[in-house]
Amino acid sequence: MAASEFTLIYRYFSALGSGEAVDLSVGDDCAILRLQKDERLATSVDTVVEGVHFPEDMFPEDIGYRAVSVAVSDLAAMGARPLGMTIALTLPKADEFWLNAFSQGVAQAVSKYGLPLIGGDTTRGALTITVQVLGALPLERALLRSGARPGDAVFVSGTLGDAAGALAFLNGQWQPAPVHAEFLLQRFNRPDARVALGQEILGVATSAIDISDGLLADAGHIAAASGVQLRIEPEALPLSPALSSCLDNNSRLRWALSGGDDYELCFTLPADCAAPDGCTRIGDVTEGEGVYTGLDLDFEAGYQHF
Amino acid sequence: MAASEFTLIYRYFSALGSGEAVDLSVGDDCAILRLQKDERLATSVDTVVEGVHFPEDMFPEDIGYRAVSVAVSDLAAMGARPLGMTIALTLPKADEFWLNAFSQGVAQAVSKYGLPLIGGDTTRGALTITVQVLGALPLERALLRSGARPGDAVFVSGTLGDAAGALAFLNGQWQPAPVHAEFLLQRFNRPDARVALGQEILGVATSAIDISDGLLADAGHIAAASGVQLRIEPEALPLSPALSSCLDNNSRLRWALSGGDDYELCFTLPADCAAPDGCTRIGDVTEGEGVYTGLDLDFEAGYQHF
Numbered sequence: 114m115a116a117s118e119f120t121l122i123y124r125y126f127s128a129l130g131s132g133e134a135v136d137l138s139v140g141d142d143c144a145i146l147r148l149q150k151d152e153r154l155a156t157s158v159d160t161v162v163e164g165v166h167f168p169e170d171m172f173p174e175d176i177g178y179r180a181v182s183v184a185v186s187d188l189a190a191m192g193a194r195p196l197g198m199t200i201a202l203t204l205p206k207a208d209e210f211w212l213n214a215f216s217q218g219v220a221q222a223v224s225k226y227g228l229p230l231i232g233g234d235t236t237r238g239a240l241t242i243t244v245q246v247l248g249a250l251p252l253e254r255a256l257l258r259s260g261a262r263p264g265d266a267v268f269v270s271g272t273l274g275d276a277a278g279a280l281a282f283l284n285g286q287w288q289p290a291p292v293h294a295e296f297l298l299q300r301f302n303r304p305d306a307r308v309a310l311g312q313e314i315l316g317v318a319t320s321a322i323d324i325s326d327g328l329l330a331d332a333g334h335i336a337a338a339s340g341v342q343l344r345i346e347p348e349a350l351p352l353s354p355a356l357s358s359c360l361d362n363n364s365r366l367r368w369a370l371s372g373g374d375d376y377e378l379c380f381t382l383p384a385d386c387a388a389p390d391g392c393t394r395i396g397d398v399t400e401g402e403g404v405y406t407g408l409d410l411d412f413e414a415g416y417q418h419f
Numbered sequence: 420m421a422a423s424e425f426t427l428i429y430r431y432f433s434a435l436g437s438g439e440a441v442d443l444s445v446g447d448d449c450a451i452l453r454l455q456k457d458e459r460l461a462t463s464v465d466t467v468v469e470g471v472h473f474p475e476d477m478f479p480e481d482i483g484y485r486a487v488s489v490a491v492s493d494l495a496a497m498g499a500r501p502l503g504m505t506i507a508l509t510l511p512k513a514d515e516f517w518l519n520a521f522s523q524g525v526a527q528a529v530s531k532y533g534l535p536l537i538g539g540d541t542t543r544g545a546l547t548i549t550v551q552v553l554g555a556l557p558l559e560r561a562l563l564r565s566g567a568r569p570g571d572a573v574f575v576s577g578t579l580g581d582a583a584g585a586l587a588f589l590n591g592q593w594q595p596a597p598v599h600a601e602f603l604l605q606r607f608n609r610p611d612a613r614v615a616l617g618q619e620i621l622g623v624a625t626s627a628i629d630i631s632d633g634l635l636a637d638a639g640h641i642a643a644a645s646g647v648q649l650r651i652e653p654e655a656l657p658l659s660p661a662l663s664s665c666l667d668n669n670s671r672l673r674w675a676l677s678g679g680d681d682y683e684l685c686f687t688l689p690a691d692c693a694a695p696d697g698c699t700r701i702g703d704v705t706e707g708e709g710v711y712t713g714l715d716l717d718f719e720a721g722y723q724h725f
Contacts, residue, residue: 136459141564141644142496142628143461145556153442154460155449156537158505158551162544190448199464201507201549231462238468239545243507245464250451258447322448338447 125216126200132229134196134249144231146196152249154196157187163240168283173211175302176242177218183325184244185226185306186376190323192256192315193248195308199232201243226308256311256321256380261339265319265381265398270307270391272353273328274365275300277372281364293355300353304376313389314380321380327371332379332404342401343381347408351393370406431522432506438535440502440555450537452502458555460502463493469546474589479517481608482548483524489631490550491532491612492682496629498562498621499554501614505538507549532614562617562627562686567645571625571687571704576613576697578659579634580671581606583678587670599661606659610682619695620686627686633677638685638710648707649687653714657699676712 130138137145148154161180163169171179181198188195200219204211223230228246279301281287282294289297306323314321320339322331328350332343350369359365381398388394436444443451454460467486469475477485487504494501506525510517529536534552585607587593588600595603612629620627626645628637634656638649656675665671687704694700 137561137563142493142562143463143499143552143554145497145561146460146462147558148454148460154452154454154553156452156505156551156553157449158507158538158540158549160507160509160540160542160549162509162542165543187448191451193449199462199551201464201466201551203466203468203547232464234464234466234549236466236468236547237471238547241509241542241544241547243464243466243540243549245462245505245507245551246449247460247462248449252453255443255451256448257443 129223129230138231151252155191155193155248155250158245159184160243173214174218177215178222180242181222182304182306184246186323188248189306189308189311192311195228196247197229197231199245201234203236203238203241258338261320261381261398263400267396268392271377272351274368274372276374277368278356296355307378318380326373342399344405345396349395435529435536444537457558461497461499461554461556464551465490466549479520480524483521484528486548487528488610488612490552492629494554495612495614495617498617501534502553503535503537504552507540509542509544509547564644567626567687567704569706573702574698577683578657580674580678582680583674584662602661613684624686632679648705650711651702655701
């Protein structure tokens, strides 16, 4: 196949580039975004590598959707309003079928998050996808990791451990019923970044992070940045019916506490705040350090990138 | 080696993150940049892959410096003021020596371009470096590819073909004298993005692009975007003494016309404008399409990414 980089980019991605904040999209040396008055730019980058962050037999449509969601999740965790993204795509060969399916997944994410694709680069090499997201924040507000205070309550959105349960299923470690397997795979393949929730709790939450490396690891980042302890009640962790169908207590707990890839938000609110819709109170902030569960855990906290 | 992602990032890169526009740097879910009043954001992403965009035996210090320069060159080509960058680094293993040297090269580029490193991601895989650059533009101005008009003159900065001459030397295709070889290798390993020039010609130049894929290919992008023809005089192309020391006319011409990786700027100015310092007039804009050299070229115009 002899399609040039430019042909590829234009064929599959150029229709995804328009948006309210976009002055100039794909096709020049830079894209140009316009912030509103009294806004700042929030930005983050995430790379996913085939065989490391997703299985080699994953559908390209899911790879595209998921790569965007993983990156957008960081905008959600800051409370930022999505403005646009770029995708740097390294792939072994210019495969029309693969690119078409991948771009479908990207297009679904563009639509879901209102996040136009404003630029990118395609290169040849091992399959690696780097998504840079750009969002807007008010001048004086942001959801940081560093604001949790003793007396605050700890919350998570959605349910925990589903993606880890899906990976365990894919690896043959357990066999959920078909309906549960389908739910769990959907949670791994098609995570939804909590963008609306992040904007909802902006200005109210005292700290926030997205759970990409597992609850213990990510709650630990809030504890470290805030100089406090997060005390988490294991029995309060929200589990999906699908994950609850696993009868091995230890596995369920391990997936919920240390499984990554759920892309839910963990955040702290002043004690008198009610849980936002779809969120569960899982503990409290106290003086001290680290994350305390009262459990004698025999597994590693969090995904190690090396 | 068991250093975690977080340890690695903080050890090598966290000192490079402060800058005038940086409200929040490495260490939270997003970085936060503050634009000045009446500014817009310009952004671009570039990936370099080992064995594709740079040789496998390149010094990690040069890899770091060059990866940043390649990306910054797109800010230069828009006339943007550098604000910050993120680096997504995929590497096979967490090698302390490699990371230390790589970070030295990145630090030199941070200093050279006044471009703080405000975020990043490190992942495991084949060596791949994606640099996203963020810059500021005035609300109503940008150097686009699309503004060249018949009667304008065509200019390039610096000298052309040096990086291609260096690669030909590395591949054993010719043997320059040591002093010339050193110059050419420096040009390939340590390209300097023309950031000051881009800002100087912003508001004056009618179009601009950086020469990453070769003059013919990149001038062709200006021609296509502007709906004009660029007529280039081959004898006017600025060649370095090092490249001129090659006695093979055809090779010299091929390197200067179709060699990529020089990261000089090609731009058009109204006919009555003088050449900016360090720039050479190489031709004119006329009605028509494409790039005309008057030569019967027997080589491909521009780097094909697949």
